[in-house]
Amino acid sequence: MKQFFHSNNESETMDFAKKLGRKLEVGDLLLLEGDLGAGKTTFTKGLAEGLDIKKIVKSPTFTIIREYKTGRLPLYHMDVYRLEDASTDELGLFEYFQGDGVSVVEWAHYIADELPPDYLKITITRESDEGRLLTLEPVGERYVTLLAEVLES
Template identity: 50%
Template sequence: MNYTTQVTNEEQTKNIAAHLAKFAKAGYLVILEGQLGAGKTTFTKGFAQGLGIQKVIKSPTYTLIREYKQGRLPLYHMDMYRLEEVGGGDLGLEEYVTGDGVVMMEWATFVEDELPEERLVVKLDRDEENISNRTITLIPHGKEYISWLADFQKDLAGEKNE
């Protein structure tokens, strides 16, 4: 039960993410996939807005982990790209992933062996002909994430009917 949609600007991307955040629970893991410039940080900005986080969301490329704790749930935005050669064994990923907030992780392939199988994968694909267009696909893995996606879709359907 995947969900796929087309967006044509950053605000639409943020809106999808904000709706998803409404139903997020502590301990959720969201894997963000997409090439450079696909909108991973933009998606995270919308998700943060949906959690009520007011701080400016920045890419964690050089810090690995950015923590935002003032919303409904803490948000841990991670970028594992720099761990390609070493993995994330010393980062305490398990504490984050099973902790009190939501983990949004970019480039998770570099720490794949250290992550639970249950998660939500968000694929962001940029249209090469019109770079402002994106395809966003949400892929749940596990019962909890299937339920999360179902709640999200009901919420979106209700908004369209208003």
């Protein structure tokens, strides 16, 4: 069941992501969708804070995968926008999904057939210059429970 979170500014978006990051566990998979500039990397910065990662989080647009291993759990931030014709087998993405950390995939619809069956999909929509609507779609019991915990806290 979809849930919604309205953010009035970048700070609120990051705070929500930070709360989510505090509850993430090994093997969690988050899919981020949204137009260019919607706030996917900003959201990931908040997740990193929640995972106690101190490094500056940058967009993985040209590197495909950025790894942050200095926090409570490793964070694997992926941008698959340019990989529409590649498979996760060729890139080793499945190893990340089943690995020792948390995976965040931007533009995941390009590899939809290659994704594990359970994940939390977050679509970020611009409502105003600063305001964002986060549409949260948990797929699988783990993510239903996770989302309920985050929204209640």
